[in-house]
């Protein structure tokens with residue numbers, strides 16, 4: 837079994853992008869942390885794209901392969917109805933989709949206070965750095981919550 841860990845725009849620059857907000861570790865370090873957390877129970881398929889169409893196609897892939905999703909939609913969080921509709925396909929198919937954020941968007945600019953994704957997500961974890969992804973994985977690996 838695997839888990840898709842999907843990352844939206846600009847998250848490929850983690851490590852050098854606004855380290856005061858996002859920390860100094862990159863996606864490679866995130867993948868290593870998640871792989872350690874999974875402890876061989878699931879494989880971690882971590883991907884990043886700046887392309888909305890590609891991110892949507894990965895959500896279709898999750899549906900078609902019945903794979904749970906951890907999604908950091910990054911800036912798409914705040915305005916992409918296309919991504920929201922694709923995320924709804926995942927949860928309507930009965931698959932978990934956990935929205936994660938490294939920062940706490942509610943503690944930042946007003947435009948970040950709205951998520952068009954949350955309403956169709958299974959749950960949301962934000963504000964714990966890379967720990968947000970680890971907590972999402974723990975949630976996925978914990979039957980019954």
Ligand code: DQA
Pocket residue numbers: 845846847908909910911912913936937938939940941948
């Ligand atoms: C983010 C928060 C978003 O507001 C922002 O656009 C990002 C990253 C986070 O992980 O904290 O790119 O999703």
